[in-house]
Amino acid sequence: MEIKSSFFGEQTIDPSTIVSFPNGIPGFEDQTRFKLFHQEGDNPLIFWLQSLDDESLSFSVAQPSIFNINYNFVLNDTEEATLGIEDTGDTLVLIMLHKDTSDQPTIKGSIRSPLVINSAKRIGLQKVLTQIEQSITLTDISNEINVSESA
Numbered sequence: 421m422e423i424k425s426s427f428f429g430e431q432t433i434d435p436s437t438i439v440s441f442p443n444g445i446p447g448f449e450d451q452t453r454f455k456l457f458h459q460e461g462d463n464p465l466i467f468w469l470q471s472l473d474d475e476s477l478s479f480s481v482a483q484p485s486i487f488n489i490n491y492n493f494v495l496n497d498t499e500e501a502t503l504g505i506e507d508t509g510d511t512l513v514l515i516m517l518h519k520d521t522s523d524q525p526t527i528k529g530s531i532r533s534p535l536v537i538n539s540a541k542r543i544g545l546q547k548v549l550t551q552i553e554q555s556i557t558l559t560d561i562s563n564e565i566n567v568s569e570s571a
Contacts, residue, residue: 424475427468428457438472439542442502446533446546451477454544467514469535480527481514487529489515493549495536502545503538510540 421435439454453472458464465486471477484491491513495503505511513536515529537544 423455423470423472425470425478426476427478428470431455437542439469439537439544441544441546443545445479445535446548448477456481466517469514480517481535482517482529484513484515484529484531484534487515489529489531491534493547495547499536499545499547503536503543504541505538507540510538512537512539 421433423431423433425431433455437455439456441452441454443449444451448471451471451473454469455472457468457470459466465482467481469479469481495505503511513534515531515534517527517529520526520528532549533546534549535544536547
């Protein structure tokens with residue numbers, strides 16, 4: 421299958437690698453077919469989700485783990501039915517990246533709206549999280565701290 425992309429130019433893709441977002445992505449509900457591209461190499465950091473319906477629409481995405489983000493959320497019944505996940509190992513979670521053009525341009529991730537993709541069936545959705553609990557894990561350092569009492 422031939423596609424055109426403003427970012428990647430003309431590409432030949434295998435139709436079986438198309439990721440379908442049945443409900444689109446919020447703000448882009450009419451865009452339902454995407455191809456996931458990545459950097460060359462064994463451990464790509466950045467991926468691009470290219471719309472197959474609009475050659476000028478491409479999202480930069482990344483695995484949250486590269487930012488030390490670990491999600492723990494539950495899909496509702498509708499989301500589970502949409503994704504059809506039978507094995508949690510087939511679940512791919514990505515965050516959308518965007519450029520912050522303030523005084524010091526940086527790349528930021530949208531942690532409140534991760535993309536959840538069933539990699540086996542190539543079906544995705546954007547999960548909007550209303551509450552995010554932030555926590556840190558501390559290791560037991562009691563054996564490494566010497567405490568003395570002074571008079």
